[in-house]
Amino acid sequence: MSSPRFLGGDLSEDRRAAILNFADVILRGRGQYAQATGSRLEMTEVEVYERQEDGRTQVRMTFEIDMGEDMLNSAGNMHGGCTMFLIDVCSSIALVALGIAIGRYANFVSQAITTVFHAPATLGSRLRIVNNTVSFGVRTVSARTEIWDMTNKRLVATGIHNQMQPSTPKL
Numbered sequence: 001m002s003s004p005r006f007l008g009g010d011l012s013e014d015r016r017a018a019i020l021n022f023a024d025v026i027l028r029g030r031g032q033y034a035q036a037t038g039s040r041l042e043m044t045e046v047e048v049y050e051r052q053e054d055g056r057t058q059v060r061m062t063f064e065i066d067m068g069e070d071m072l073n074s075a076g077n078m079h080g081g082c083t084m085f086l087i088d089v090c091s092s093i094a095l096v097a098l099g100i101a102i103g104r105y106a107n108f109v110s111q112a113i114t115t116v117f118h119a120p121a122t123l124g125s126r127l128r129i130v131n132n133t134v135s136f137g138v139r140t141v142s143a144r145t146e147i148w149d150m151t152n153k154r155l156v157a158t159g160i161h162n163q164m165q166p167s168t169p170k171l
Contacts, residue, residue, distance in 0.1 A: 004042075007046070007049075009047070011046075015101060023093045027039055027093075034082070037068070037071055037082060044128075046059065046061050047061070048101045059094050059095075059101060059131075060132050060133075061094040061131045062131070064126060064129070064150075065126075065127050066125070066127075067127060069123065077121060080115075083117065083156070084115060084159075087145045091131045091161040092108075094132070095108065095133055095136070095161075099141075108166075109166045111164040112160075113159055115158070118154070118158065119155060121147070122152075127148065127149060129145060129146075129148075130145065131143050132144050140162060140164045140165075142161060145159045147159075
């Protein structure tokens with residue numbers, strides 16, 4: 001993974017490395033599901049900033065990818081499942097980055113992903129996935145994602161990803 005541009009905040013080299021390591025494990029680690037797509041995602045920017053409205057630390061994280069055959073549905077557009085995958089993994093990495101930035105790393109699982117599809121993305125298009133953290137509570141966290149087709153200058157999809165702490169399994 002090429003090194004992204006880090007903006008704002010005062011992240012130590014250790015915290016920057018932790019963010020990059022987590023992203024690498026999620027996108028290129030164990031498991032075969034969507035590995036070809038995940039391994040092509042490029043983290044291009046990480047911004048840690050203080051939200052003006054409430055003074056809370058937030059993260060804006062951007063990824064880019066070129067549309068490949070493995071991302072298409074039978075109509076030749078990005079598959080809805082691929083859209084959901086991009087929202088899931090990219091927003092999850094942004095949320096973990098926020099936890100690392102504020103020193104509150106926690107284990108969360110998806111609770112809900114609400115997605116709106118705006119326009120199709122086609123083979124060869126360059127996509128930009130922009131993730132903004134929204135909240136980071138004790139039990140739940142959330143992020144907002146926009147997927148932009150940079151080639152055709154249009155919004156492809158938006159998503160809100162809510163995560164929660166997993167409960168202990170009852171046997």
